[in-house]
Amino acid sequence: xxxxxxxxxxxxxxxxxxxxxxxxxxxxxxxxxxxxxxxxxxxxxxxxxxxxxxxxxxxxxxxxxxxxxxxxxxxxxxxxxxxxxxxxxxxxxxxxxxxxxxxxxxxxxxxxxxxxxxxxxxxxxxxxxxxxxxxxxxxxxxxxxxxxxxxxxxxxxxxxxxxxxxxxxxxxxxxxxxxxxxxxxxxxxxxxxxxxxxxxx
Amino acid sequence: xxxxxxxxxxxxxxxxxxxxxxxxxxxxxxxxxxxxxxxxxxxxxxxxxxxxxxxxxxxxxxxxxxxxxxxxxxxxxxxxxxxxxxxxxxxxxxxxxxxxxxxxxxxxxxxxxxxxxxxxxxxxxxxxxxxxxxxxxxxxxxxxxxxxxxxxxxxxxxxxxxxxxxxxxxxxxxxxxxxxxxxxxxxxxxxxxxxxxxxxxxxxxxx
Numbered sequence: 001x002x003x004x005x006x007x008x009x010x011x012x013x014x015x016x017x018x019x020x021x022x023x024x025x026x027x028x029x030x031x032x033x034x035x036x037x038x039x040x041x042x043x044x045x046x047x048x049x050x051x052x053x054x055x056x057x058x059x060x061x062x063x064x065x066x067x068x069x070x071x072x073x074x075x076x077x078x079x080x081x082x083x084x085x086x087x088x089x090x091x092x093x094x095x096x097x098x099x100x101x102x103x104x105x106x107x108x109x110x111x112x113x114x115x116x117x118x119x120x121x122x123x124x125x126x127x128x129x130x131x132x133x134x135x136x137x138x139x140x141x142x143x144x145x146x147x148x149x150x151x152x153x154x155x156x157x158x159x160x161x162x163x164x165x166x167x168x169x170x171x172x173x174x175x176x177x178x179x180x181x182x183x184x185x186x187x188x189x190x191x192x193x194x195x196x197x198x199x200x201x
Numbered sequence: 202x203x204x205x206x207x208x209x210x211x212x213x214x215x216x217x218x219x220x221x222x223x224x225x226x227x228x229x230x231x232x233x234x235x236x237x238x239x240x241x242x243x244x245x246x247x248x249x250x251x252x253x254x255x256x257x258x259x260x261x262x263x264x265x266x267x268x269x270x271x272x273x274x275x276x277x278x279x280x281x282x283x284x285x286x287x288x289x290x291x292x293x294x295x296x297x298x299x300x301x302x303x304x305x306x307x308x309x310x311x312x313x314x315x316x317x318x319x320x321x322x323x324x325x326x327x328x329x330x331x332x333x334x335x336x337x338x339x340x341x342x343x344x345x346x347x348x349x350x351x352x353x354x355x356x357x358x359x360x361x362x363x364x365x366x367x368x369x370x371x372x373x374x375x376x377x378x379x380x381x382x383x384x385x386x387x388x389x390x391x392x393x394x395x396x397x398x399x400x401x402x403x404x405x406x407x408x
Contacts (some may be wrong), residue, residue, distance in 0.1 A: 036235060041228050049216045058215070067216070071224045075287035078231040139208050158206045159213055186205065193208055 001154030026088025033091060037082050045074060046090060051160045052099050058155040059103040063139045069102035093169040096162070100152060100170060107148065142192035157182055175197035244397065267301045268315060295319040296330045299337050303344075312341055 017023025024173065025047060051072060056066035076098050077084075084091055143151050149171070156162045156170060168178040206255045216224075260279050263272035276294075301311050301320050316334060323330045 009215070025212050036232055038229055038232055042225055042231065045221070045225060045228065049221065050214065054213045057214050058209065067213075067220050068214075068222070071227055073215060074224060074228050075231045079227060108282050133214075135210050136208075139211055142208075154210070157210065158209045189206065193206075 003179070023167075024088030026104045028088075030084065030086075030088055033077070033081050034047060034084055035077065036086065041074070044091065044095075045076075048095055048099075052095055054159050055096065055155050056099050056103055056132075057135070058143065058159050059151060060106055060163045061135040061143070065106060067108060069099055070100050073098040080162050087158050089166065090169075093166060096156065096160075096170040097172070103152075104148065106178070139193075142189060145186060146188055150188060154185045154189055247272050254293060265301065267298045267305065267307075268311075292319075292322045292324070292327055292330055295322050299334060303340060304336050309345060312337070316341075 024052075026044060026176050029040040029043050035046060052070045052073065053066050056069045060066050060069070075097055077095065083093060095145075135143070143154075146154065153167055153171065156165075156167045157169055162170070164179050164182065165175055168175045169181065171181075173181075207226075259272065260274055263270075263276040263279070266273040266276050276349070280291060280294070287293075296319050299312065299315050302315055316338060319334050323334065325331075
């Protein structure tokens with residue numbers, strides 16, 4: 001038995017009830033991960049790579065760096081596989097937490113070594129990279145206006161589609177606190193997006 | 202998934218095949234390295250643990266060994282370490298070995314040989330150890346004399362006791378000579394041995 005919570009962020013109404021335990025698609029691979037089975041790692045990668053990369057991309061606005069962060073998260077999973085506890089949900093949360101820490105490390109790296117603007121580099125030295133995708137400037141500007149914590153919960157909720165409980169697990173916070181942070185983040189992001197659109201129009 | 206922010210759909214990406222293969226290749230390499238590494242580390246840890254536990258146990262077991270025992274070489278090998286903490290340790294150990302050899306009824310030749318070895322390491326500044334060596338020497342001579350005692354031949358009750366061949370002549374000695382003072386030199390050891398022989402003769406005569 002487990003607690004199933006339906007959250008409605010827009011209205012702020014919480015409905016909680018008890019239902020039968022629902023198995024998670026990653027449940028079958030947790031044991032394999034713990035024993036460092038390559039098959040299990042491949043299965044977990046295929047099941048989570050898109051979500052993890054999307055989350056990292058939203059956090060960093062740079063697809064190549066996002067993919068590197070996801071790769072590093074799986075390397076970390078190899079190292080700490082024996083420490084993984086719980087079911088498939090816990091494993092998924094562990095991966096998102098690892099990617100989140102990777103993104104925060106990348107922020108720190110960028111703050112120590114600011115990127116050189118493209119204008120400074122002569123055209124002949126710029127190498128075209130098909131993977132160097134960046135977010136739309138207006139969306140990136142709006143996300144940059146958010147605090148990192150707000151940006152994280154918004155992306156986990158509206159890009160990856162995690163529930164508030166899952167986000168709370170990733171953030172290492174309580175459900176109530178996460179819900180409050182998410183509400184504030186959504187409001188701020190909506191204001192910034194609407195403001196940007198008005199400015200563009 | 203909520204559609205309150207359709208703008209965020211742009212952040213939604215799908216990992217392409219090239220990236221997938223690259224990532225899985227890195228994961229495979231990490232798994233292979235981890236497997237080898239963990240086995241190697243495990244072996245080293247296990248070996249280290251065994252050594253850490255084994256060395257004190259073996260050292261303790263070797264503490265009361267005497268020359269000829271299986272663990273005696275280990276005792277001698279670890280002696281320089283013990284000597285760092287106790288400079289008298291080698292002399293004390295040699296003397297103790299002589300005592301143990303005597304207690305374990307080693308042959309006279311072996312005991313004498315190790316008595317000489319013990320005297321080599323005991324200095325003049327260790328009178329207690331010298332006394333212990335001399336005590337062993339004296340006891341050794343007593344033991345040797347006891348083994349030479351001739352047993353009375355059988356005779357009927359009331360019959361005159363038959364004359365023993367090579368009887369040991371009792372010699373009167375004073376209590377001071379019989380006393381517990383242990384000789385501190387070879388000369389005094391010889392003197393004591395004479396009195397010990399006499400005591401053995403007394404016992405034979407009394408019987």
